[in-house]
Amino acid sequence: MLHLLPFVFIASIDSASFERWTKFTGIAGVSGRSIDLVLFGTAATVVFSLIAQIGEQVDFLRFLPARGTPGKRAWWAAYLAAGPGSIIPGMLKLLAGSFLAFLAVEHFVPLPKAVEPTRMYLVAFGYVFSSPQMALAFTGAFVVISQLKINVTNAYAGSIAWSTSFRA
Numbered sequence: 001m002l003h004l005l006p007f008v009f010i011a012s013i014d015s016a017s018f019e020r021w022t023k024f025t026g027i028a029g030v031s032g033r034s035i036d037l038v039l040f041g042t043a044a045t046v047v048f049s050l051i052a053q054i055g056e057q058v059d060f061l062r063f064l065p066a067r068g069t070p071g072k073r074a075w076w077a078a079y080l081a082a083g084p085g086s087i088i089p090g091m092l093k094l095l096a097g098s099f100l101a102f103l104a105v106e107h108f109v110p111l112p113k114a115v116e117p118t119r120m121y122l123v124a125f126g127y128v129f130s131s132p133q134m135a136l137a138f139t140g141a142f143v144v145i146s147q148l149k150i151n152v153t154n155a156y157a158g159s160i161a162w163s164t165s166f167r168a
Contacts, residue, residue: 002142006124007096010103013127021102027111046097050090057086100124118143 010017026039060082067075100120105111107123114120121142125135 002138002145003096006121006128009127010124017103017106018099020106021099024102027105046094050087050094053086053090057083117146 061079064075064078064082097117097120100117100123101114104114104120104123107126109119109123118139122135122139125138125142126132129135129138
């Protein structure tokens with residue numbers, strides 16, 4: 001809910017920001033004239049990070065019941081959502097992050113700081129709450145909950161790695 005709440009408010013308060021985002025030509029302001037290989041490489045690393053996450057999805061597939069147990073369509077839906085279909089939420093997360101970074105830049109957050117999720121969501125929660133303190137509190141809660149989720153996932157992945165190494 002903390003992920004989506006700001007987007008709902010941004011859409012209702014400043015729906016034109018989505019169009020401005022799609023027309024954003026970058027910090028140079030020149031559309032289609034040149035390519036900065038360093039910036040391209042930076043953007044590519046974000047996309048390439050999905051490759052490892054796709055590999056992690058295989059681990060979730062082992063929890064699927066035997067084929068045909070819940071029904072043929074339900075099994076395929078679960079398989080596609082947990083396996084190859086997981087790229088779709090990943091793509092949506094990348095687009096959402098791109099939008100929030102754009103919004104942060106538009107709200108005069110310095111470029112090196114605009115890519116930090118805390119800064120992005122502080123701007124985003126500014127649309128939800130008129131009080132900067134409430135926006136900061138919800139941003140803090142969001143960061144803590146997200147970090148807990150990441151740590152639990154990493155601990156799970158670590159336990160799988162250890163158990164696999166002792167089986168070999």
